[in-house]
Amino acid sequence: MIRFEHVTKSYPDGTTAVDDLTFEVAEGELITLVGPSGCGKTTTMKMVNRLIEPTSGRISLGGEDISAIDPVQLRRRIGYVIQQVGLFPHKTVLDNTATVPHLLGRPRKEARDRAAELLDLVGLDPSTYGDRYPDQLSGGQRQRVGVARALAADPPVLLMDEPFGAVDPVVREHLQNEFLRLQSTLRKTVLFVTHDIEEAVRLGDRIAVYGAGRIEQFDTPATVLGAPATPYTAQFVGADRGLKRLSVTPVEPGDLEQPPIVRLDDPAARAAGRLSADGAPWAVVLDADGSLYGWVPSAALTGAAGGSAAGPGTKKLAPQGTVRDHARRMDAWLPLGAPLKQALSTMLQHDAGWVAVQDGGRFLGVLTPARLHTALRRSTTADAANLPRGEIALDTVPASGHTVPGPGA
Numbered sequence: 001m002i003r004f005e006h007v008t009k010s011y012p013d014g015t016t017a018v019d020d021l022t023f024e025v026a027e028g029e030l031i032t033l034v035g036p037s038g039c040g041k042t043t044t045m046k047m048v049n050r051l052i053e054p055t056s057g058r059i060s061l062g063g064e065d066i067s068a069i070d071p072v073q074l075r076r077r078i079g080y081v082i083q084q085v086g087l088f089p090h091k092t093v094l095d096n097t098a099t100v101p102h103l104l105g106r107p108r109k110e111a112r113d114r115a116a117e118l119l120d121l122v123g124l125d126p127s128t129y130g131d132r133y134p135d136q137l138s139g140g141q142r143q144r145v146g147v148a149r150a151l152a153a154d155p156p157v158l159l160m161d162e163p164f165g166a167v168d169p170v171v172r173e174h175l176q177n178e179f180l181r182l183q184s185t186l187r188k189t190v191l192f193v194t195h196d197i198e199e200a201v202r203l204g205d206r207i208a209v210y211g212a213g214r215i216e217q218f219d220t221p222a223t224v225l226g227a228p229a230t231p232y233t234a235q236f237v238g239a240d241r242g243l244k245r246l247s248v249t250p251v252e253p254g255d256l257e258q259p260p261i262v263r264l265d266d267p268a269a270r271a272a273g274r275l276s277a278d279g280a281p282w283a284v285v286l287d288a289d290g291s292l293y294g295w296v297p298s299a300a301l302t303g304a305a306g307g308s309a310a311g312p313g314t315k316k317l318a319p320q321g322t323v324r325d326h327a328r329r330m331d332a333w334l335p336l337g338a339p340l341k342q343a344l345s346t347m348l349q350h351d352a353g354w355v356a357v358q359d360g361g362r363f364l365g366v367l368t369p370a371r372l373h374t375a376l377r378r379s380t381t382a383d384a385a386n387l388p389r390g391e392i393a394l395d396t397v398p399a400s401g402h403t404v405p406g407p408g409a
């Protein structure tokens, strides 16, 4: 969709803002441009809508050389969101958003209806905010209007230059999540400038890491974090890149452990026999349709008073009733493909030694801290070797136990 071929921008004073850039952005892809101040990110962006003309090289949009497109026509195909949103102070939020469609010839009423839809889309109720003026909004709300306005002409391409840079971290994360939700349905081709590596990782399908005027690495967030191409990139993404990588590494079926499984309606005696044969301290309990209900400690099944809390020497009774009578609920589960960070956070939140992973309501297995660590290492090695994760064998330091720790362990 967007293609840079050997693009250079030099200024008469001898500054080379961008030096021989070549890259391609696919349709519907969100690329984050990240790097320190002055490395050429904004210059790259402004060359796409011809606010800056390159000194040499070629930029094309959908196969068309942009130097042959009238800049005004070109900008109608490209939404532009900047940090200092640049709303018209004397116009209401609704009119600010409707300006572009109206300028493009849509009747006023139609343009305003569309603007109301867009405000709704970016999370601003038009009946509450539509009649306000920009100075009656918070910084985060103004940014949302900026995004709505950029989307108003329904351009296939969006350029976003630190659009969430001026708001506090909490609002910023909120805006990022909303923008991701929007992008998952709109699938615009987006160039997004930021100097915040966290933001670049969270939003980008791929990240372009800039050094002075050049791209040092252009790859997926997982690869940039797991296998930085140069010492510069490694230093830029930070020493805690393993931790950041948790956010972009999904849970895969091969990561899961398989504790014994019993069903809610199984007789307790049979379930106890099964656990005792396996030497397992607990089992996952599934309901009739195969989804997670919770877990049951072996001690509870064998009737020891107080279940898993029973001390040594407690007299064991014959198992009574069904598993349902002894099982404990466990709400902590994740969908397959959820990031490892969510897995870790769910374990911590539930104070549990494992978290169940399900696919469309079907239980697949459990992830433990040890397995999470292995998954992270394996995916990092796989990215560096350019192989599927399942094909990576690790030389692993053995975990201390060989059974899955019980919840709360």
Ligand SMILES: Nc1ncnc2c1ncn2[C@@H]1O[C@H](COP(=O)(O)OP(=O)(O)OP(=O)(O)O)[C@@H](O)[C@H]1O
Pocket (backbone or CB within 6 Å): 011, 013, 015, 016, 017, 018, 035, 036, 037, 038, 039, 040, 041, 042, 043, 044, 195
């Ligand atoms: N008109 C100009 N004349 C000379 N140098 C310029 C001019 N405009 C920009 N530059 C230089 O080009 C380089 C790239 O600037 P650019 O705005 O693209 O950086 P950036 O990566 O977006 O930085 P920031 O994160 O601070 O916005 C900088 O060194 C800047 O000083």
